[in-house]
Amino acid sequence: MPSPPPSSPPARPRLSLNRRRDEAERPAHQRRRRTRRILASEGVFDSIVSLAGVLGRPVTNQTGQEIGRLDDVVARWSDGQTYPPVTGLVIRVGRRLAYVPATTIDRIGRAEVLLRSARLDLTDVVRRPGEVLLAKDVLDHQLVDVDGVQVIRAADLYLAEVLGRIRLVGADVSTATLLRRLGPRRWRPLPTPERVIDWAAIQPFGEETDSIDGSTQVRLKTTHEGLHRLRPGELADLLEDLRRDERRELLAALSPDEAADALEEMQPDDLEQLLRESDPDQAAALLSAMEPDEAVDALRDLPEPDRIEILQRMPAKSAVALRELLGYPEDEAGGIMTTTLVTATTDDTVTRVVDRLAESRAHDVDLDAVAVVNREGCLVGDVTVLSVLLALRTAPDTRISSLLEDEDVVTVRPHASANEAAVQLIEARRLSLVVVDDDGRPIGRILADDVLDALVPGKGRFHFPKLF
Amino acid sequence: MRLPTRRTTLVYLAAAGPGLVAAAAGNDAGGVVTYASAGAQFVYRTLFLMVLITIAYVVVQEMVARLAVYTGKGLAALIREEFSLRVAAFAVTAFAIANIGLMVTEFGGIATAFDLFGVSRYLSVPIFAVAIWSLVLFGSYSYAERIFLLLTVVFIAYPIAAVLAHPDWSQVAANTLWPHFVASRSFLLLSIALIGTTITPYIQLYEAGAVVDKGVKSEDYRFQRVDAIVGAMMAAFVAMSIIVATGATIGGTGPLTSASHAAHALRPVAGAAAEVLFGLGLLGASALAAAVVPLSTSYAVAEAIGVERSVSSSFRQAPIFLGLFTAQILVGAAVVLVPGNLITLIINTQVLEGVITPMTLILILVLANRRSLLGAAANGPWARWVGGISIVSVAAVASVFVVLTVLGWFGIG
Numbered sequence: 001m002p003s004p005p006p007s008s009p010p011a012r013p014r015l016s017l018n019r020r021r022d023e024a025e026r027p028a029h030q031r032r033r034r035t036r037r038i039l040a041s042e043g044v045f046d047s048i049v050s051l052a053g054v055l056g057r058p059v060t061n062q063t064g065q066e067i068g069r070l071d072d073v074v075a076r077w078s079d080g081q082t083y084p085p086v087t088g089l090v091i092r093v094g095r096r097l098a099y100v101p102a103t104t105i106d107r108i109g110r111a112e113v114l115l116r117s118a119r120l121d122l123t124d125v126v127r128r129p130g131e132v133l134l135a136k137d138v139l140d141h142q143l144v145d146v147d148g149v150q151v152i153r154a155a156d157l158y159l160a161e162v163l164g165r166i167r168l169v170g171a172d173v174s175t176a177t178l179l180r181r182l183g184p185r186r187w188r189p190l191p192t193p194e195r196v197i198d199w200a201a202i203q204p205f206g207e208e209t210d211s212i213d214g215s216t217q218v219r220l221k222t223t224h225e226g227l228h229r230l231r232p233g234e235l236a237d238l239l240e241d242l243r244r245d246e247r248r249e250l251l252a253a254l255s256p257d258e259a260a261d262a263l264e265e266m267q268p269d270d271l272e273q274l275l276r277e278s279d280p281d282q283a284a285a286l287l288s289a290m291e292p293d294e295a296v297d298a299l300r301d302l303p304e305p306d307r308i309e310i311l312q313r314m315p316a317k318s319a320v321a322l323r324e325l326l327g328y329p330e331d332e333a334g335g336i337m338t339t340t341l342v343t344a345t346t347d348d349t350v351t352r353v354v355d356r357l358a359e360s361r362a363h364d365v366d367l368d369a370v371a372v373v374n375r376e377g378c379l380v381g382d383v384t385v386l387s388v389l390l391a392l393r394t395a396p397d398t399r400i401s402s403l404l405e406d407e408d409v410v411t412v413r414p415h416a417s418a419n420e421a422a423v424q425l426i427e428a429r430r431l432s433l434v435v436v437d438d439d440g441r442p443i444g445r446i447l448a449d450d451v452l453d454a455l456v457p458g459k460g461r462f463h464f465p466k467l468f
Numbered sequence: 469m470r471l472p473t474r475r476t477t478l479v480y481l482a483a484a485g486p487g488l489v490a491a492a493a494g495n496d497a498g499g500v501v502t503y504a505s506a507g508a509q510f511v512y513r514t515l516f517l518m519v520l521i522t523i524a525y526v527v528v529q530e531m532v533a534r535l536a537v538y539t540g541k542g543l544a545a546l547i548r549e550e551f552s553l554r555v556a557a558f559a560v561t562a563f564a565i566a567n568i569g570l571m572v573t574e575f576g577g578i579a580t581a582f583d584l585f586g587v588s589r590y591l592s593v594p595i596f597a598v599a600i601w602s603l604v605l606f607g608s609y610s611y612a613e614r615i616f617l618l619l620t621v622v623f624i625a626y627p628i629a630a631v632l633a634h635p636d637w638s639q640v641a642a643n644t645l646w647p648h649f650v651a652s653r654s655f656l657l658l659s660i661a662l663i664g665t666t667i668t669p670y671i672q673l674y675e676a677g678a679v680v681d682k683g684v685k686s687e688d689y690r691f692q693r694v695d696a697i698v699g700a701m702m703a704a705f706v707a708m709s710i711i712v713a714t715g716a717t718i719g720g721t722g723p724l725t726s727a728s729h730a731a732h733a734l735r736p737v738a739g740a741a742a743e744v745l746f747g748l749g750l751l752g753a754s755a756l757a758a759a760v761v762p763l764s765t766s767y768a769v770a771e772a773i774g775v776e777r778s779v780s781s782s783f784r785q786a787p788i789f790l791g792l793f794t795a796q797i798l799v800g801a802a803v804v805l806v807p808g809n810l811i812t813l814i815i816n817t818q819v820l821e822g823v824i825t826p827m828t829l830i831l832i833l834v835l836a837n838r839r840s841l842l843g844a845a846a847n848g849p850w851a852r853w854v855g856g857i858s859i860v861s862v863a864a865v866a867s868v869f870v871v872l873t874v875l876g877w878f879g880i881g
Contacts, residue, residue: 273681
């Protein structure tokens with residue numbers, strides 16, 4: 001029954017405050033960053049062959065005799081080569097599939113393949129490590145365009161002879177190409193390279209697939225170095241758009257810190273999906289590398305059993321901190337705060353405090369000020385990072401207590417509402433507030449943007465189950 | 469799917485499983501009207517057919533859930549990756565046509581509901597078209613959604629109504645268990661409508677998407693399987709109770725012609741308030757689907773050709789996505805504004821669904837049979853046969869209808 005499955009939470013607009021960079025909002029210059037490298041050289045551009053066009057075309061030997069029809073093209077990733085070389089062809093001979101190595105190829109034309117020798121040994125298809133079937137595993141599948149920072153689905157792949165070998169040189173993502181493939185057969189071989197992305201900009205994925213004989217599993221790992229140059233927000237966009245297997249590969253290619261930073265920028269529902277489908281150990285590792293306030297938000301979204309399991313597998317220190325934060329309702333100060341807190345005692349020198357800040361470099365987004373405590377551990381002041389750094393220039397050896405201002409330090413209790421925190425922030429004209437317990441000891445910090453997140457209902461982003 | 473920390477039990481139920489959603493939310497306008505019409509026209513005679521449809525529906529929903537869990541991909545993505553581009557394009561086009569049909573149904577449901585309250589469709593349909601369009605694009609749809617969702621709970625009254633109407637249970641049982649068909653053109657037409665409204669292509673796409681979104685691991689598939697099967701069976705149970713409730717109250721009075729006629733079936737529960745109750749349920753279900761259906765088409769088409777897709781983009785950034793979304797609402801509303809009987813219009817669009825459904829079903833069957841895709845989780849011999857037979861028989865009914873219709877154009881038969 002076309003019941004409006006609508007009850008669907010998925011169709012509910014979600015808050016999109018988490019520093020969402022909607023694709024639509026991405027500055028145009030980023031899209032233009034896409035470069036044409038090999039394809040820019042005219043010789044190559046003129047001789048490119050469309051994979052979609054040549055599939056199913058006759059494969060002939062030197063005497064012009066048809067041996068079979070082209071079924072697929074085998075290429076090898078890896079080897080540190082930007083443009084993957086073609087290593088062989090899969091030919092359909094009658095009802096059987098046979099493999100010929102690339103060395104026997106004379107020429108791949110737009111509508112036919114010529115083989116070099118008159119006599120051929122057709123062997124069974126065996127896929128070796130690092131090899132992929134371009135038509136089966138890459139064409140119409142997801143790829144990441146690293147320069148354009150987008151997930152694409154290859155509408156066509158282009159081959160060309162470069163440095164003496166036939167190689168994969170680009171992926172096509174235009175609508176015109178899809179129409180060409182849908183149209184009559186004679187349209188198909190003509191390349192329509194209006195929106196070709198040079199292969200140098202692409203991070204491919206090796207799907208975990210059975211090889212043709214169904215025995216071995218191939219898992220490919222080549223990481224585009226450009227991925228490491230992307231900002232966390234950009235990686236988050238890519239992670240949101242990829243499907244499960246591809247997402248796993250991308251995560252595996254990132255360092256734990258890169259991955260954690262990207263996760264912090266993801267939409268809550270996409271992040272929830274990512275954590276639920278990861279194995280609990282990996283989810284635990286990712287969450288403990290995230291900033292505590294973000295990790296707690298993510299944990300809150302998970303169903304109870306998953307949350308418990310993940311917490312059990314975390315390093316004890318992170319688990320304790322996160323459990324404590326989870327104890328506060330999410331609309332109270334305790335639920336909004338981060339436990340990342342740099343503290344100093346009144347006797348510490350400015351240099352010492354700066355050293356401590358340097359140690360916390362990994363949490364830079366959460367560093368706004370240094371909480372100063374007395375010998376009993378009670379908060380006596382909150383000095384902004386800026387004043388500490390300026391003091392370092394003039395008086396590096398003075399005590400931090402000399403930087404304390406006379407006025408009372410502004411704090412909130414963990415059970416204060418987000419509204420109260422907002423009022424306090426406005427009064428104090430600060431970017432963050434210290435959260436203190438009943439004895440006046442600092443337990444966390446609330447940043448202005450987190451208060452905003454908690455207060456503004458915001459315009460929703462429609463979340464719809466991914467159809468693709 | 470996010471587990472909310474607040475909100476109603478019904479939403480919790482929804483979060484519990486996409487499969488259950490179908491049953492909990494009740495039927496949409498097309499479903500309620502078609503089932504009611506079946507009861508009014510053929511009393512309990514369609515019940516055996518409903519058993520066959522239920523088997524096919526359960527089998528298909530299970531396969532869809534399995535594909536989603538084991539591949540982590542939605543149905544449309546699988547079709548694009550596993551079949552040729554032409555097949556994929558054909559499937560997306562068929563899906564889009566089916567969904568435009570659904571839009572007509574949903575606006576038909578809105579118009580019918582307001583008819584019951586004495587409001588002209590020339591007022592209610594344009595207002596709702598604009599309201600749904602702007603609520604989705606400008607963001608505060610979530611509140612409206614909860615209200616609509618709550619309204620659909622009304623349809624849970626049907627099983628109670630079925631019991632209170634004191635149907636002849638021996639007749640009900642005989643018609644359910646004893647294989648039979650009625651050899652008439654109107655019965656065939658209604659059969660297609662029943663198939664189309666129960667196994668709508670959009671539900672399969674939706675189920676796959678929702679299961680993928682939940683991030684279910686393959687080790688946990690058995691829970692998802694229970695959810696899919698129980699959900700499908702509950703949906704079928706509600707459907708059959710609508711047929712029984714209507715059959716017992718207004719059975720044999722000929723084809724359904726008006727909503728107030730259909731609302732009679734709720735009299736045993738609601739008495740004089742039956743019309744209001746029926747109208748509210750119809751409105752909730754229709755308005756809900758009227759927002760989700762066009763979005764699902766837009767996402768499917770936009771992703772298929774790889775263009776910008778987001779409800780928060782501008783028309784210049786995402787012309788295809790937003791254009792399609794808008795066009796579907798316009799077409800749905802416009803067709804409903806053409807003078808004519810709304811009930812007949814709704815049933816005819818279900819026939820359209822019924823003709824398209826078998827195509828999606830066959831693609832799903834082929835995918836679920838593929839070992840290269842699902843490995844050990846692919847259909848075993850048992851599932852292959854049961855799935856194959858039920859899907860092929862549903863497809864056969866639809867094909868017979870298409871052939872007869874085409875022959876009819878040429879004056880044969």
